[in-house]
Amino acid sequence: MADIVRLRALTSSTLAVTFLMVLVTGIGLYFAPSGRTARIDNWHFFLWNRMQLENLHTIAGFLMSAVVGIHLILNYRMFAGELRSLLRKLLKKHFGKTSG
Numbered sequence: 541m542a543d544i545v546r547l548r549a550l551t552s553s554t555l556a557v558t559f560l561m562v563l564v565t566g567i568g569l570y571f572a573p574s575g576r577t578a579r580i581d582n583w584h585f586f587l588w589n590r591m592q593l594e595n596l597h598t599i600a601g602f603l604m605s606a607v608v609g610i611h612l613i614l615n616y617r618m619f620a621g622e623l624r625s626l627l628r629k630l631l632k633k634h635f636g637k638t639s640g
């Protein structure tokens with residue numbers, strides 16, 4: 541497999557996994573009681589206590605943010621093209637015919 545294809549596959553799968561982790565731990569944190577109550581009640585969201593949820597959420601969140609950056613760089617040309625075409629359509633709709 542070519543290096544760029546491998547990098548794309550690695551980026552996409554890391555994004556999918558970290559997004560799921562951030563989403564699930566984020567939902568857990570949304571319903572979590574305060575730190576003290578969680579400790580006293582031995583509160584768990586599936587397998588994880590509040591502190592583990594916070595750590596997983598923070599690590600996966602920052603990893604996901606870094607991979608989003610790589611994802612944007614890898615797909616910059618297509619993204620810029622889509623933005624240009626959207627902008628052209630909007631300009632045409634509001635101001636009539638545009639050049640190009």
Ligand code: HEM
Pocket residue numbers: 562563565566567569570571594595597598601602604605
């Ligand atoms: C699907 C996206 C996300 C959801 C649904 C989500 C949800 C949440 C929720 C509900 C909390 C707890 C807030 C509270 O206790 O007041 C939280 C805390 C936090 N989130 Fe997220 N979040 C998301 C994405 C991210 C990302 C991308 C990052 C990092 C770049 C991040 C970093 C953090 C940090 C550092 C905390 C504080 C954790 C702590 O209490 O130590 N989150 N998030």
